[in-house]
Amino acid sequence: MSLPVLVVLVVFGIALSVAAVHFTGGTTTATLAGPDQALARFAEDFPDEKPGVVRLTADSHAAFLDLGPQRCGIVQSIGDCFLTRIVRPRDVLALAREGNVVSMRSNDFTWKGGTFVFADEAGALAVAAALQGRDQIRKAA
Numbered sequence: 001m002s003l004p005v006l007v008v009l010v011v012f013g014i015a016l017s018v019a020a021v022h023f024t025g026g027t028t029t030a031t032l033a034g035p036d037q038a039l040a041r042f043a044e045d046f047p048d049e050k051p052g053v054v055r056l057t058a059d060s061h062a063a064f065l066d067l068g069p070q071r072c073g074i075v076q077s078i079g080d081c082f083l084t085r086i087v088r089p090r091d092v093l094a095l096a097r098e099g100n101v102v103s104m105r106s107n108d109f110t111w112k113g114g115t116f117v118f119a120d121e122a123g124a125l126a127v128a129a130a131l132q133g134r135d136q137i138r139k140a141a
Contacts, residue, residue: 030077031060038063072130097128
């Protein structure tokens with residue numbers, strides 16, 4: 001088989017594989033239907049926890065659950081699945097809040113954090129306060 005024919009076959013095969021993944025839903029991102037779904041998903045992994053207030057991000061890709069003083073439960077979509085974590089201030093390497101946006105970096109190698117946009121500034125402030133003491137929150141300039 002000549003090299004140009006082989007290259008065409010390989011490129012076509014890769015393109016076909018990528019298209020198949022995309023069209024079968026492999027590139028979709030899960031969203032939370034509401035606070036009840038976030039609570040149910042969190043309860044699957046942490047049945048002994050009793051979450052309080054649930055704060056969804058504006059895009060419904062993540063939810064932050066109040067677990068009491070200085071503890072926060074997180075349900076975040078990763079592809080078409082959800083990841084759950086309990087985060088404490090000691091788990092946070094960096095935290096910044098600007099308006100209704102919270103950016104955080106975690107020391108957990110399986111979940112590095114992210115940037116989360118809330119519908120209002122009050123939600124962002126509450127989440128930032130739960131992730132780190134109020135006096136330690138850096139308001140981004």
